[in-house]
Amino acid sequence: MSQAPQTAQQPVILTGDRPTGPLHLGHFVGSLRSRVELQHTHRQHVLLADTQAMTDNAHDPDKVRRNVLEVALDYLAVGIDPALTTIAVQSHLPALAELTLLYLNFVTVARLERNPTIKEEIHARGFGRDIPAGFLCYPVAQAADITGFKAQVVPVGEDQAPLIEQTNEIVRRINRQVDAELLPEAQALIPEMGRLPGIDGKAKMSKSLGNSIPLSSTADEITHAVKQMYTDPNHLRASDPGTVEGNVVFTYLDVFDPRKEEVEALKDHYRRGGLGDMVVKRRLEEVLQNLLAPIRERRTQLAADPGYVFGILREGTRKSQDITQATLDEVRGALGTFSFDRS
Amino acid sequence: MSQAPQTAQQPVILTGDRPTGPLHLGHFVGSLRSRVELQHTHRQHVLLADTQAMTDNAHDPDKVRRNVLEVALDYLAVGIDPALTTIAVQSHLPALAELTLLYLNFVTVARLERNPTIKEEIHARGFGRDIPAGFLCYPVAQAADITGFKAQVVPVGEDQAPLIEQTNEIVRRINRQVDAELLPEAQALIPEMGRLPGIDGKAKMSKSLGNSIPLSSTADEITHAVKQMYTDPNHLRASDPGTVEGNVVFTYLDVFDPRKEEVEALKDHYRRGGLGDMVVKRRLEEVLQNLLAPIRERRTQLAADPGYVFGILREGTRKSQDITQATLDEVRGALGTFSFDRS
Numbered sequence A, B: 001m002s003q004a005p006q007t008a009q010q011p012v013i014l015t016g017d018r019p020t021g022p023l024h025l026g027h028f029v030g031s032l033r034s035r036v037e038l039q040h041t042h043r044q045h046v047l048l049a050d051t052q053a054m055t056d057n058a059h060d061p062d063k064v065r066r067n068v069l070e071v072a073l074d075y076l077a078v079g080i081d082p083a084l085t086t087i088a089v090q091s092h093l094p095a096l097a098e099l100t101l102l103y104l105n106f107v108t109v110a111r112l113e114r115n116p117t118i119k120e121e122i123h124a125r126g127f128g129r130d131i132p133a134g135f136l137c138y139p140v141a142q143a144a145d146i147t148g149f150k151a152q153v154v155p156v157g158e159d160q161a162p163l164i165e166q167t168n169e170i171v172r173r174i175n176r177q178v179d180a181e182l183l184p185e186a187q188a189l190i191p192e193m194g195r196l197p198g199i200d201g202k203a204k205m206s207k208s209l210g211n212s213i214p215l216s217s218t219a220d221e222i223t224h225a226v227k228q229m230y231t232d233p234n235h236l237r238a239s240d241p242g243t244v245e246g247n248v249v250f251t252y253l254d255v256f257d258p259r260k261e262e263v264e265a266l267k268d269h270y271r272r273g274g275l276g277d278m279v280v281k282r283r284l285e286e287v288l289q290n291l292l293a294p295i296r297e298r299r300t301q302l303a304a305d306p307g308y309v310f311g312i313l314r315e316g317t318r319k320s321q322d323i324t325q326a327t328l329d330e331v332r333g334a335l336g337t338f339s340f341d342r343s
Helices: A025-038 A061-078 A094-106 A109-114 A116-124 A138-148 A158-178 A219-228 A248-256 A260-272 A277-303 A306-335 B025-038 B061-078 B094-104 B109-114 B116-125 B138-148 B158-178 B219-228 B248-256 B260-272 B277-303 B306-335
Strands: A012-017 A043-048 A085-089 A153-155 A187-189 B012-017 B043-048 B085-089 B153-155 B187-189
Touching: A012 A025, A012 A138, A025 A043, A025 A061, A025 A153, A043 A061, A043 A306, A061 A085, A061 A277, A061 A306, A085 A306, A094 A138, A094 A158, A094 A306, A094 B094, A109 A116, A116 A138, A116 A158, A138 A158, A138 A306, A158 A187, A158 A306, A219 A277, A248 A260, A248 A277, A260 A277, A277 A306, B012 B025, B012 B138, B025 B043, B025 B061, B025 B153, B043 B061, B043 B306, B061 B085, B061 B277, B061 B306, B085 B306, B094 B138, B094 B306, B109 B116, B116 B138, B116 B158, B138 B158, B138 B306, B158 B187, B158 B306, B219 B277, B248 B260, B248 B277, B260 B277, B277 B306
Parallel strands: A012 A043, A012 A153, A043 A085, A153 A187, B012 B043, B012 B153, B043 B085, B153 B187
Antiparallel strands: none
């Protein structure tokens, strides 16, 4: 892959993560892996979304603070290259807060309450009536993030498409009012590989569900995780025929093992009977150890020099401040709000 | 009155106006007059609340923009002294936007919807279900304003006391979480003289109701306004007995005429009969002309030199940026959110 420098012609892409825990294999499959590719073909901006993380972690800012570094280490360890990608800390981009407040005037409360993603997340978090106002408003903050960078492409999970729609409604509303193509509409980029299931077979790998394999796992932790992994509960003896569908070990082999034909042969064997779980798990363990060893090694090196990592974040944040401030100035100028320079 | 310099011992007061139109006699009586006094005994900060004005004027930013200068002229013309009072443009204080986003995480949507002031204003503006999210959230933005300046005293109309209560709930919530008296609670300062009625007798003087006397009125406009003024509709001939209560001319004389005994004598005469509306109106006209002539004169001089006025706003805004940024840093530090300096 060529190390082409970012050019103005490349489309702008914005991604990011709430820093609420170290990233895991699910993030690797769902987004990190593709970011490493996309940085060669797009102007890529990645946000450490600590402001957004506060919308449901206001009681524990310390967790968010600590994980800014952890997630940055994950980024760099998997190969996100600060020469190709700007990595910024969201809370240090005041223009995004100002854009958010501005956009809140262009969205009704009823519209926010109708957002399917928000509805589902409110339910999942058990907020009931006690939804923090910041949580209800976070799609507007995301619209500020996306438009602040003038992102044209935003990778999102399938369930997050309504967030892009909300952004584009704001974009169209503002563009109509100023009668110009001031802000670009964003396109959702839905990843080919959807969610990686947890090691327990649940649909989603998640730190809080305790079914994840963090990118920073030690070799022993990987061994242990694979041992615990959900297979076919009816496959009691090696000689029994087994089921491959929903069997996490095979799902992971499909995702991570590059030797596709060998994996297909293993599946056939497992279905016929005569292939024990331990054999398949040993193979997966080897694959995961090979995948994660260089990531862990690089992560350990970087973690030993946090000053270097913070230097990267500082530089990415500074660049992002300039970009988002320029957008804020442009939006305000087009709308005609007060400015000392235009008075 | 002594021109005592502001000192750290004086309590901090925050006031301001949405710049949506030039200020009028109602503002003069309800707030401006007392600000001219309070600046000698308090550290006074005044906000030109253009960000807040956008919460119900997003369709017309130009109106808000133009009125920033108009309201600043009104301030300076009535005697708000930039050597004693900092006057700042709200949209140029990014720390307030950042504090607002932070505080939104400490307030529930249900709580915002319960706010009686908001309920009433939603009704008054006819928003129905289409309440802009920014409007629902503006009490939180006000909490950011008040705490951003660490204001201890906030002059508000009686109907706005719930806004101070909302601020103090956030203050207590944050102070409890950080286990320190980080932010001061604010006290509402309810003005002695409540609302000045409109010249048509309606309870509230308001530009949009067309019943106001702007501070920038010409002599002719004052004459015309007093002529139109609502008196006693049953007082058809001078010889008839008249009613003083609800008679706007007498209400205004009570407020503006320093010769209280003469006003009382006039009231008696009017009640007995034999005193024509024209006589009373001539007296009020003289009082208002005397009150407004020097204000208008000073306003005209200032309006001829907008660069001077913007210089004052620039300086006040710069000082206010420092104050509000220091508060934001302090709140973030106490909560323990991410900072490059504390990493």
